[in-house]
Amino acid sequence: MMESPRIGRTVWAVAEGYIPSQGSGGGRALESHETVCLLNAGPREAHVDLTLFFADRDPAGPYRVTVAAQRTLHLRFNDLGDPEPVPRDRDYSSVIVSDEPIVVQHTRLDSRQSALALLSTVAYSQD
Secondary structure (H helix, E strand, O other): OOOOOOOOEEEEEEOOOOOOOOOOOOOHHHOOEEEEEEEEOOOOOEEEEEEEEOOOOOOEEEEEEEEOOOEEEEEEHHHOOOOOOOOOOOOOEEEEEEEEEEEEEEEEEEOOOOOOEEEEEEOEEOO
16 A cells, blocks of 8 residues: 655634534435544554633633544534534534644534535634
8 A cells, every 4th residue: 555645734713613403304414514524644543632712711622533544534513412412503623633634624414494505615723
């Protein structure tokens, strides 16, 4: 197997986050959600901590996940539960810290209306 290049950063921020509690239905595929797509192209597994920040309360987290070497993980914020579920109908931002370089992309599906809206952007990175 050819070794992948060492790409990515270890500190990322997504300044935007919001999960509506209501949606137009259609099961999990069409449920409103926020997702971070984590790419680990490197040769070692990445241990990743996510911390959520709010305007009116203390931060939540860290939420801890592992991304295997040369793999990707699409992580729905809706599925995070430890140390607490991500609140619905509330603005938040996230900081993602990894012990290995990774690439982070953020995606939101808003299904509150039958005409769905999908937003995707690469997160801000800094090392």
